[in-house]
Amino acid sequence: MTADQRERAALPAESPLRIPAFRRFLLAHLVSATGSAMAPVALAFAVIGQGGGARSLGIVLTANTVPTLVLLLMGGVLADRMSRSRILFLGNLGAGAAQAAVALLVATGTATTFAISVCACLSGASAAFIAPAAQGIATRLVPMEQLQQANALVRVPGNAVKVIGPVIGGFVVSFTGPAWALGWDAVTFAVAALLLLGLRLAGSVPSGDGVVGDLRTGWAGFRSRSWLWSYTAAGTAVVAAWLAGYQLLGPLVADHSYSGARSWGLVQGAFAAGLLAGTVVCLLWKPQRLMLVCVVTSSGIMLPLAALGLELPLIWVLVTAVVAGIGLDVSIVSWSTIMQQQVSDGELGRLSAFNHVGERIAIPGAYLLVAVASAHWSSRQILLVCAAVILVASLANACVRDVYRIRRAG
Template structure:
């Protein structure tokens, strides 16, 4: 935190997180107030997700050719304009499913610009020996906001409507854009044309076995987690537990685990970074298995807490390994290839689960999702390169 650039980066992330935590609830009620139902909300969510898949490679390519601080500025500015326009139309009573979807598409495009640039920006700002602590500190405010933000968003939406929450989200993006522009990070040196850089990026991605196997395993793991926890979790909670109340407790337990995992990463610096990332990500199977088996709520809460702890440790360990083992000038493209794989899991997981739910009970599908998470972890641990991507001690000061 003595690094002025890192303080600016953390401040931008914290400010933006306060708005982003309220946005999903505000977006849902904007659709409802516009007369839409589940189909309309699904369309809006899809238009937000699709550009993050389609344009992420372009964002990664640009992040390896342009100043990453400029990329972060433009991405946050575009998100501010999209959310601001949505807030104005909602406040004026002119919002429709189509207009909300257009704003969602622009927000998703903004995400495709900022995600690859942010990965490389941290490695430019922070010395190599401080990367893990920096990654943990970056996640700390976001995880804390995840616990309180939805509650605050619910109060704001209930008291004054979704427009005010959306306006706050737009303002936080604008402030973050200004802060990030002040980083003034140097642009990586581009040595070839766009097509050549893209081919070189794919060659670099495929040549790193640990990178593409982790991405493949992550695609399966994320699909199983989202399908089981986000899609089937509320349905099983409504039928087997006390509905929304218990589901809220389970989500709160998971969020508390994320926060606890961040605190662990501030103190624990494992040597086998990638191995730790793979193993701890397997904790996501626990709440799926306990809910699928119909175990008591207390057991599910403990499982959700452990899953959150494991996931945050996995994210910090993986990010640190990536930043230490991928050269700076390739990090945008490598991050984009990894991100595309994991984002493809979102529609894939929901589609497969929807089809499976017609043939199997929800509890059976939950157990199957837990099995997929465990299988992805075990298969990834069979890759020899996983044990070679370790902390680069020689870089320590």
């Protein structure tokens, strides 16, 4: 048992905030979120500013996604073998270096689609190691009965910052350009990296089967859980349609049909307000059928895509963004709790990696497909197709029996 685990066991089961290591983890999320909240607006308009459209932005987003897909399984293996705090330290440093490079390119006027794509590759590679390691941090810091509360608390500061971050980011981009917002994001990644390194969490005992053997064992565990692979399969369509619509087409529609960076910043701020409200819901509501909650609430992200596709007034786009944010955050917190309660610590990294790969594997194809389709269809038409894909995939997932079987542990 590590020092953190002994400390955790000695405390009464009241709140994760009583645990110093958890508070450090929480602070790292807050610091990083102050930069990450502005980064999507800045990156989108950095590409648009150098003359790029849907095709250029699609290339950049694809370059960010492909390295994540390629390296995620290795990230899962390492998360089950090595110190997760050290992995998060190195991953945040890599992401910070990538954002610093983009900021420098934009500030000096030398940014091109190719150069931004190279930096996006580095950022995507870092994310491949961050995601599986982060999934298993809470299980090392808090008791099982506090996992949902811990998962919700981790999202509170980040979501709170995201409420005003995109709005500020939109105004910063409008008045000073995207370089300043991207540079700030790089600084916050570096500070968060130092905080996460201070957790000093030891790794699990290696299985002795090697990387290939660990992957085979992880795949067997993933395949044996129908609730896990069915949710992942539905997520393949849902995540691809959401990101292609929201990240790729959203800024372009805002630029053409609304007031550009300012209106898109408001949309992202409204979405973040929904995320924050969803976190509050998770602190107060502890449903028993967590899987069913995941499936139903995650489908709400179709609403802002439909609103943008129908070119509704901005106020209605903001309302749907709030509703989507509430549903998505409830889904994320519930899903993290399910994984942490239903999967052992020694295989959590690998099974999380398989889940992440499954949910992201269609994203590059979706970006490229939208880029090609934009030559023949309007952005509004493609957004409506994306909304329909999310609805159909969610309804199909709701028909799986295990969705109703998985309940809250403890």
